[in-house]
Structure formats: structure tokens, C-alpha cells
Amino acid sequence: MDRLEIFKSIAAEVNRGDIVFPTNVEASLKLQRILDDPDCHIDTAAKLIMADPLLSARTVAIANSAAYRRSTSEITHVRLAVNRLGFRTLKAMLAAVIVRQLNSKVKDPVLKHKADRLWEHSAHVSSLAQVIAKQVTRVDPETAMFAGIVHEIGGFYLISRAEEFPGLLDGEPEIWIEYGERMIGRGIMRQLNIPESVMNAVEAMWHGVCAFPPESLGDTLILANDIAPVLSPLHDVDREYNKRFARRLNFDTEDSSFQIIMDEQEEQIDTLATALMM
Template sequence: MGDNLQDCLGLVLRFSRELENGDVVFPTSTAVSARLLAALNDPDMHLQQAARIIQTEPLVATRIISLANSAMAAGARQLADVPSALLRVGLNAARVVALLVVTKQLLRAPALHSHKALAAELWQRSAYLAALCRVIAMRMTRVNPDEALYAGLAHNLGQFYLLSRAAEKPEMLEQSKLFAKLLYGYPAIITRPLLTKLQIPTRIIEAVTIQGRAAAIPPQNLYDVVALARLLTPQAGPGSEPAVADAAEFSEIEVIRDCIASAGEDLDGTLRMLHA
């Protein structure tokens, strides 16, 4: 057991060092979408430029048009082109879509076919956390809901990356329980350099990687939104116990629970969009 633990931890640290050195290794199916995501994160990006870039990646383009035509969008007229769709949903939503595509491509990497259960469990938890971020931001703060959703998706991207890279070493994934502990126990050392490489804004990186600081209730900023969503996210999606055992220490946590309970339609709608 000791040797297996050291081997798994060594693998995590190796990937972390590679990321710190700027060496990001994505599956072929993910590389194009990852470059698009990094481009969209440019703070000087404008809608016309973004539309041109998005049209080079059909999967992202299709999803943005679909989002613009969905029930979650305010407009009624059906759209069929990226510039019009982007004008309707905005750049923040486009970044969410690009990050969602990258995450799902990592999830569906061929190397993970024999480890679908672990990948599916991670995705269920990630989607629920991201949806909670959006609902908490929308109902209780002035934080942009799309930015909160983006942060929620970014929260576990390092774990998806680690899982896809670990598939290069099948003997590591065979130690499924041990690897799962490492997957959930050391996310920040992978997530921070990965998000930095993808040019995700510093405020989002800080919100999703800083842990241990108490969240304000009611939430005041993006960090509070992510921290509370993490606290209330079940280990494998709705129906299991919260990931954080000491939820009772938050004397006002029931305020957040009541808010989420009253926002069932918004939560379900966001989850449907993420799982589509």
C-alpha cells in the first residue's frame, strides 16, 4: 500500500511540475478547444473577434447557438449564426460553453473508457457544484451568474486533467480507491497551474483554489459563492452526503439551503444545460 501511495502521489506531483513549466498535455480531441478557451479568456477580447475564433471550432459554435435558442436565453427569435448567438448570450456564457466542451472532452477521452464510473462520479459532482454556484450567485449576490458558473466548472478541471493524464499509467488507475483519494485530496496543485495556462482570470483561480478560509453568509463575493457551493455539494451528485462533514459549523447554512430549495427550477435548468 505504501509503495502504491507513493507512486500515485509521485504521478500527481510530476504532472504538477509539468504544468508549472508550461507543459500542458491534452488529448488530441481536447487540444483545439483548450486553445479556443485560452483565447476567449483574453481580457481584451471583443465580440466580433470572439465570433471569428469560435467559428473555427464547430462543437463550441453549435453549443453557443443552441444556448442562445434555449429556454435559458431571453430572446425569442431562433438564431442560426455565431455572431448573433454571441450577441445574445455574451462572452461570459461563451467562455462557459468552451470550458464545458473542454471538460466533457477530457471526460470522454478514449483512455478513460475502462474507468467510466470514476469519471462519471467526478462529472456528477462537478456539474452539481457548478449549478449551485450559478444559483447562489443569482439568488443571493451581485456576482455575475455566468462567471459563477464558469468558476464552478473550473473548480474541478484539474481533477479531470489529472484523471486523463493518469490514464497513461493504467496501473495507477487500477488502485481506484487510492487514486480517488488523491484525486479529491490534491486538486489545487494541478488546478492552479492548469487554469493559469488556460489564461483563466486570476480572480477565478483564487476563488476556486484557496481553501480553508471561512465563507461569509450571506455570500459577498465569488470566493464565498464557490466555497458555499463546495460545502453543499454531495460527493457524487444529489442524494448522497455533503462532501464537507462540518457543515453544522455554519450557523446560517440553512439560509443557503432554503435559497437553493426555492430555486429548484433554476438549478434543474442549469443542470440540464450542463448535461446536454
């Protein structure tokens, strides 16, 4: 079976719903469904999060990041962190854990490096999208952060399958873009019940057409992806010659220039990205 046929086969599986997630992902998906319940109490949420050491640590770290810190007092336990962040941010954190767990069984060191690099890219895109949404496009910053977390979900899933199919992630980028991103990525987002507005924003990023000045959730994600300091290892982009990227740094908002805003928000961006990468 050649590479194109493998992509088509995986895409067909995904779109039929024939996806077997690792056990830890299934547990996280169960927790996600509990948090989706409007009757879920904050104490229940805190207890469930405390059962997962990684999620607990990340929740407290993000509550103490510059993006969410409202005072000089440091959050030291999960319940206070949950109270500060709210359920919508918690669900974004849970999505981050699920994305990382997709590659928890990968043993090949090259693939593990790709997965780590892809997550580093996603964390930066997520933190940038949150700040751009808050300061520039005025769309919901929590939704923008969530979109940044899941925008490469198809890539993470394919890395988790790549040991079965050596060379799957090599070769012509056109095949990866059409099948890896669009068909498989869209199918995985549906299986994970990603909101339609977020799916539409991710699809807008695939097409790469951004308004100037940026104004929508899709524009927010495109801009965050283009200026992220860590590139996706699944895309062959030479930023030195990326004129679209350079152009995005030279526009004015209602309050200031984009570059000045990014410089002023550097601490928020960096601390949130660091907390997500834990």
C-alpha cells in the same frame, strides 16, 4: 514509482509547463484566444462556434435555458444565441468544452465513468454558483458560473493521465488533496490562463472556509460545491454526516431564506445544468 512520487512527478511537469493537450483541446484553446481579442466581431465568433457542433449545440441550449431566456421566443441558431449570451458567457461555454475534451481519449470504462460523473458534478456546481451569485452573494454570476466549470480542472487532467499510472486515483485522500487538487490543479489553471480571481476562489474552496452569510466568489463556489446534488467521484464525502453542508441550508439573506431562494430558482438551476451536460 509509488503513488506519491507519481503525483510529485506530474505536478512538476505541470508547473514546468510540460503539458501536451489532446489536439481538440489545442483547437479550443486557439478559439479561446480569438474570443479574447477585443476586436473580435459577433459574426466572427458565431462562425467559429458553428465550426464545432458540440459548442454550437451547447451555446443554443444555454441561450434557451431559463437562466438566460428573456422572452417566450426560442433561439434557433448560433448567431442569435451569441448575441443573447455575450462573449463572457461564450468563453465560459468554451471552458466547459475544453474541460470535457481533456478526457476524450480515455478508454478505460472505470475512468470514463469517473470523468462523466465529475463533469455532472461540475455542471451542477456551475449552475448553482450562477444562481447563488445572482440571488445571494451579488458577485458576478458569469464569473461564478465559469469558476464552477473549472473548479475540478486538476481532477479532469489526472483522469486523462490515470491510464498511464494504474491506481493513481486510489488510496489516501490526503495525497490527492495536496497534490491532485492544489499543486496540479493550480498549475493547470495557470496553463489555461484562468483569471486570478477565479483561481483564488477555487483555492478558497479547497480550504473550505466560508463566511456566513456568504459574500465572496470563493464563498459562492464553496456553497455551490457543498449543496450540489451530484458529488465529485474524487472526494470521499458522506453527505449524511456532513454538518457543514446542513448548516449552509439554514441562513437568511437580505430578501429571504437561502432554501426558499433555491426552491424558487430550481428551474433555472436545472435547465442550465442540463444544457452544460450536453
